[in-house]
Amino acid sequence: MSHELPQVADPAAEDHHLTGPAAAATRETLEDYTLRFAPRSYRKWGPGVVAISALGGIAYLADFAIGANIGIANGTGNALWGILFFAVVIVLTGYPLAYYAARYNIDLDLITRGSGFGYYGSVVTNVIFASFTFIFFALEGSIMAQGLKLGLHIPVWLGYLVSSVLIIPLVIYGMNTLAKLQVWTTPLWLVMMVLPFLYLLISHPDAVGDFLAFSGGTDGKGGQHVSFAGTMLAAGVCLSLIAQIAEQIDYLRFMPPKTAENKTKWWTAVITAGPGWVFFGAIKQVVGLFLAVYIILNLTEQAGVANQPVEQFLAIYEDFMPHWLALTLAVILVVISQIKINVTNAYSGSLAWTNSFTRVSKTYPGRIVFLVFNVAIAIVLMEANMFSFLNNLLNFYANCGIAWIVAVASDIAINKYLLGLSPKQPEFRRGMLYNVNPVGFVSLIVAAGASILVYFHVFGDAIQPYSPIVALVLALVLPPIIAVATQGKYYLRRTDDGIDLPMLDADGNPTDTKLMCCVTGIEFERPDMIASNVPGPNGEKQYISSLALSCDKSGEHVLPAQR
Template identity: 85%
Template sequence: MSRESEFTEDIGEIENAEHSIVATGAQAAAARETLEDYTLRFAPRSYRKWGPGVVAVSALGGIAYLADFAIGATVGIANGTGNALLGIGFFAIVIMLTGFPLSYYAARFNIDLDLVTRGSGFGYYGSVLTNVIFASFTFIFFALEGSIMAQGLELGLGIPLWLGYLLSSVLVIPLVIYGMNTLAKLQVWTTPLWLVMMVFPFGYLVVQHPDAIDDFLSFGGMDTATGESLNQGVNFAGVMLTAGVCLSLIAQIAEQIDYLRFMPPKTPENSRRWWTAVLTAGPGWVIFGAIKQVVGLFLAVYLMVYLAEEAGVASEPVHQFLAVYEEFMPHWLAMTLAVILVVISQVKINVTNAYSGSLAWTNSFTRVTKTYPGRLVFLVFNVTIAIVLMEANMFSFLAELLNFYANCAIAWIVTVATDIAINKYLLKISPKKPEFRRGMLYNINPVGFVSVIVSATVSIMVYFHVFGDAIQPYSPLVALVLALVLPPIIAFATKGKYYLRRTDDGIDIPMYDEHGNPTDVKLLCCVTGIEFERPDMIASAVPGPNGEKQYISSLALSCDKSGEHVLPAQPPGVPAPSESARPS
């Protein structure tokens, strides 16, 4: 039996004094990449067969969700159109600025945001904290999207909400099992239909009821408890309250990156298409998101002013689109199309939520326990948490939940973006090349780890009125400012010494090709007997039978419970070997 077949069997613990690696059946599943989709790893060039356009459309397909309509309506009803528009604009600018460096690193070096985070100020174990923040994002928004889908099923088919929650959750599991291969097809096939069903009705409404634009622009908010108009003017507190809810979506960039890591190598021939795809599907997602939020508020105002709907009903996307469809078609057809739109939209986003959540949980669990249970285990786990939230009727306290979560998400994303943009490129304290492999990084890097804890904790305290009522609306701004200034300060204070435990990975082959892309040269993993591409490999501290140098994959090294394969810390002052091609 070959070494590869031995690894791919469902075996228990291997007691081998030479390797001392736990290779379980679930670890064997990690070798079946169609199921595991490079959960813990660099995405190799041999797997990345999609063009830039396909990757971009797949990534943007995930933002088909209708939660933006609900969020826009909710913040607009509470704060008025003027505050909502400025808050949404502020949110979009922050997302664009922070999303660009993250998207570039993911697409250029073919690693997900957790792997980017490890080498951008957090360390090998430090990024487990941010993984939990991201996993929370995926099940919160899975529950939100599932709630919207259940509302559509109840309205159109009479299915009780509790059953709708269950159906909307279980439905996505089979679609997520086979990872990027299936998701890319789903997103590409459904996007044209989704665009037609969403854009055309809104355009018709604007043409038929131009006065609705004036009503929308003059809307000053409404007290949802009494139904009375508030006539709020534009004020900074209202803008920040709006931005706080919207900025809970800042972690969406991590889901975009789960697709962007499969971008093809950047070459002179495809450079323009490569950049277009990265910018559009990376930070560019927020342009579409902001437009949907504005449209959601417009439709809510239309329902309240012209159809006398209550604010709670007017903020539900299924009722919004049902009302628009009924403008130009019979009720039965309008209802049918509204339900179809809701189902398509929510399936498109929730396959992404479930997929990304399974990656985040698996990655964290494996690093902490050095045991690989398989991505599918955490797919079910993430969906189960979402079902509990739906059954708790999270839609009723949507704004409060998102505003609270935004503080944690902003702290994480802004900290990583700051380390890349300022510490790596401006101050040159942080190494430019991304690093994620065990043994190359310190366990904890205080630059990012402390920055996130401090900025999130202080902003949450602000949110809960610890520092008074006057500053409470500005908690997202507090998180943003602290996450922007703390990483450079801590990097200076520590002199950047906690970024890299080693600068030499023990492999003489260059990491990058002539265009600065991760090379596709393959090396044999001494534990699994499988060949992995060079960026995913590191020299093993255990020599071969004849004293020769051996290599181990990051996947196998992450499950090395004994730690004997981990290279020792590199003595200070030892330079890294020169490489013929550096990343641009």
């Protein structure tokens, strides 16, 4: 597995005179194909490097806090069953999404457009995803601020600011920089996290029995018994992470073409870095609860902060090394973990906001603008002390995240492959799609809306813990029902993009044949292009890139609908 990353030249150096969409199209190393198919000419990383880069983003410590919180609230039994339920849902829904991203080299927003939502309909899912990124950015930033206060006595408010602003320069240059950061920090992170935990298991074997018998509460006497309601309350918090697959996909879209020679490595990378992220996440949640239980039962004076990851690792380190060294290592671990995940949160959030804004306004402000915007929202959440209402925030968000991800997965698995009502090859280009497709859009609104009402006790207290189930079931069954009712007629506004060249090569990968964009004067690969409705000076057919078409305020380049 090679860790050597290619050096990609900055096209901006060649076309300083361009403005508007043309200028945006040339800033590929900065914009990182924000609204677009990721071309083969840019995808020079091997499957292993892409997978490690994607998995580097799950170094977050929020899992430790989530596991601790659900265990303290519901007891170990309910927490473990809830984590298992969460993992199964993530694997089943994440696989089709990860496959489409890696096979067709598009992010989850572009997949969502052609999987039941339409060109503008997926804007609402982008907002859901952007919310995910700033919620978890704020959560990780809060954890880092706790570490900075403990280790360096930096005031929490200043820690919030430092942990946020530090991320911005690391994210500016997109995948090139992020891949290097993730690859080279992962070994150190693994050593610092795994070895202390193994030491605790070996030196305190009785802690396992205490952990399994734990019934909740910061005094260990919560009295929570295993129940379906308790399991679902725990699963609801965990399922707030369901949108993590979108961040994995922001890396997986850069997978190389799948060929006979690399298919084993290709599939291993897609499955491991796609839905496979949940195995690492679930393990961290269990470990977070284990550490919290150990602190509650053995270090009673620290029971009130047992759900804080920095306190958890400090307690383990102090068991076998001096306080000053334990504190130093705990802070270093927190800082590394926070940087590894928050560069991904900030990066993915900037893509999501830019995508939505450009489609609605036909103006492309650049990804960097929304990078700063996303970080600013996260700072506000941190200053609001989100740790104090973490469970409620994550439970509420889970209803929206589940409705989106499950609806898209349902469309791919059922409508595309079982019913054949949804086009198998994903479509994302303006003019090819209807503005809104009721199949996914209505499914999302109904599933999210109903589950939120359930969560807020509108239908009574008895059903309230099951709001994640409501979101999941409705988002699963509504897309095929609506697709059958509409006969799939709202998927494609056009079936012909006006280009006679094939979209895929002999191996079924997006072709790298290039065409000239009539707006930017730059060549783009075939999957990123569509025929323009405006003929050339001599009446010849012209082509336009998806980015330039997204920014076409006049709409003159958009092909008419096919009747």
